[in-house]
Amino acid sequence: MTEPGKMELEALLADALRPIEPPEDLAGRVENTLSAITEQAAAALGSWADELSDSELESLRDPRNWVRPVAAVAVGGAAAGALVLVGARRRRKPTGLRANAGRVLADLGAELRR
Amino acid sequence: MIEPETSERALSNAASKAELDREFSDLYRAHLRDVYSYAYYRVGNHHDAEDLTEQAFLQAYRHFERARRESDGRPMRPWLIRIAHNLASNYYRDRSRRSESSIDAVEPPAHPHSTERVVEGREELRLVMRKLEGLPEDRRDALIMRFALGMSNREIARALGRTDGATKVLIHRALKQLEEQMAAEDEGGASDD
Numbered sequence: 289m290t291e292p293g294k295m296e297l298e299a300l301l302a303d304a305l306r307p308i309e310p311p312e313d314l315a316g317r318v319e320n321t322l323s324a325i326t327e328q329a330a331a332a333l334g335s336w337a338d339e340l341s342d343s344e345l346e347s348l349r350d351p352r353n354w355v356r357p358v359a360a361v362a363v364g365g366a367a368a369g370a371l372v373l374v375g376a377r378r379r380r381k382p383t384g385l386r387a388n389a390g391r392v393l394a395d396l397g398a399e400l401r402r
Numbered sequence: 403m404i405e406p407e408t409s410e411r412a413l414s415n416a417a418s419k420a421e422l423d424r425e426f427s428d429l430y431r432a433h434l435r436d437v438y439s440y441a442y443y444r445v446g447n448h449h450d451a452e453d454l455t456e457q458a459f460l461q462a463y464r465h466f467e468r469a470r471r472e473s474d475g476r477p478m479r480p481w482l483i484r485i486a487h488n489l490a491s492n493y494y495r496d497r498s499r500r501s502e503s504s505i506d507a508v509e510p511p512a513h514p515h516s517t518e519r520v521v522e523g524r525e526e527l528r529l530v531m532r533k534l535e536g537l538p539e540d541r542r543d544a545l546i547m548r549f550a551l552g553m554s555n556r557e558i559a560r561a562l563g564r565t566d567g568a569t570k571v572l573i574h575r576a577l578k579q580l581e582e583q584m585a586a587e588d589e590g591g592a593s594d595d
Binding site: 293294297298300301302303304305306307308309310311314315317318319321322325326 | 423426427430434435436438439442443448451452455456459460463526527530531534545546548549550551552577580581584
């Protein structure tokens with residue numbers, strides 16, 4: 289292949305294969321799904337806090353033991369807010385690959401519950 | 403009752419998870435356009451490209467912790483594109499469709515030039531897209547990664563699971579084949595006139 293020909297073809301390809309901006313609602317949809325996953329993780333953490341025993345609650349009266357609960361709140365908040373949504377987005381009925389995405393989400397939920 | 407050690411481990415795990423989610427969120431924002439562009443040029447329409455992109459990120463999220471550990475500090479983009487690449491291949495296999503019939507439908511982008519040049523330019527772009535369509539899948543994929551995503555040879559090699567040398571040869575052959583097909587088209591068009 290000649291060098292000028294190659295350069296010309298590469299320029300043509302760069303023109304033809306320009307990056308495509310994703311639709312705005314796609315970004316929202318993916319973030320919604322990922323956010324739902326992290327919220328499940330945060331919920332799992334919350335249920336752990338609900339299960340504290342009396343002796344553990346007693347120990348929390350000692351300020352030296354406050355680090356962990358404070359960290360729990362921070363971590364729970366961070367987990368829920370890790371993937372902040374950008375406004376409400378239109379959602380479509382799941383079909384094809386989207387239905388598969390739903391199954392992936394369900395699997396992830398099951399893994400988180402474990 | 404939950405033992406203190408168990409509680410600490412749970413907290414530690416949750417903190418790691420939150421950090422991981424933050425990293426994934428950054429990765430997602432940085433590469434959404436790359437994954438979408440790749441998906442679009444593979445499937446040739448926005449609807450399927452959206453589905454493929456969404457599925458790719460969900461799969462990526464699922465395996466992110468391990469991938470990050472094994473990446474050893476290298477960029478994660480090739481890994482993301484590899485996921486999209488595998489999904490696109492499975493997508494066509496599952497539906498018994500040929501991906502070769504899709505990219506041809508992609509409309510060339512608009513150009514801020516004069517009308518005459520726009521018409522001429524768009525015809526040329528349509529031709530190159532059609533010829534790209536005729537390339538073997540691995541060659542076409544390598545060119546999409548190079549020109550639509552601006553990936554380096556090394557990144558493309560990682561995305562396709564090849565060596566750097568093999569990838570360089572792959573791209574060279576893809577360009578050569580494309581140039582030959584374009585030249586043949588020009589000769590055919592000239593003889594028609």
